[in-house]
Amino acid sequence: MWLRLIMVGPEGPVNLGYVARLAENFEVDELALVSPQASIAESLRWAARGSSRLLEVAVYPSLSEALKDVDLSICTSDESSARDVLRTAVTPEEAAAEAARRGRVAVVLGRESVGLTREELSLCDLLCTIPASPRYTALNVSNAAAIVLYELYKAARSQRQLAEPPSKDVVRLTEAYARAL
Secondary structure (H helix, E strand, O other): OEEEEEEEOOOOHHHHHHHHHHHHHOOOOEEEEEOOOOOHHHHHHHHHHHHHHHHOOEEEOOHHHHOOOOOEEEEEOOOOOOOOHHHOOEOHHHHHHHHOOOOEEEEEEOEOOOEOOHHHHHOOOEEEOOOOOOOOOOOOHHHHHHHHHHHHHHHHHHHOOOOOOOOHHHHHHHHHHHHHO
């Protein structure tokens, strides 16, 4: 799976820096911004070893442009409803399982203040909501990014083929050689 992490209209340099750091933690292939409000230069302070992500960030004029070459797009939101087709959500685990079967995947994070618009949600294939207490469902964008990226990282790693274990003969020969040394 190839992964683009898209932040739409990031407003704060702290969250932008933290998300850049997460992109490094979870091996995101491309960090992309749509109409950023936050200063990339100020965000470097918060990015730690993810600073290179901000220096190489792709900036798009619109979400539709940022999604042009992906096979699956996953939008994030704290709200969902069974009655609203745009807000019928899957969990991060379910989104990751679907993403693991696709080639080029994009995860879309909304603005810190208002999230994604209905128009932006309609551009995505899946809506991902992180289950949280009904008393307060909204997570900070960088915290939500961490959870979603972790699930995608786990799913991608589980898809990698494990090396075939050595045969018993190879193990016996290796042990005999080690004893002889």
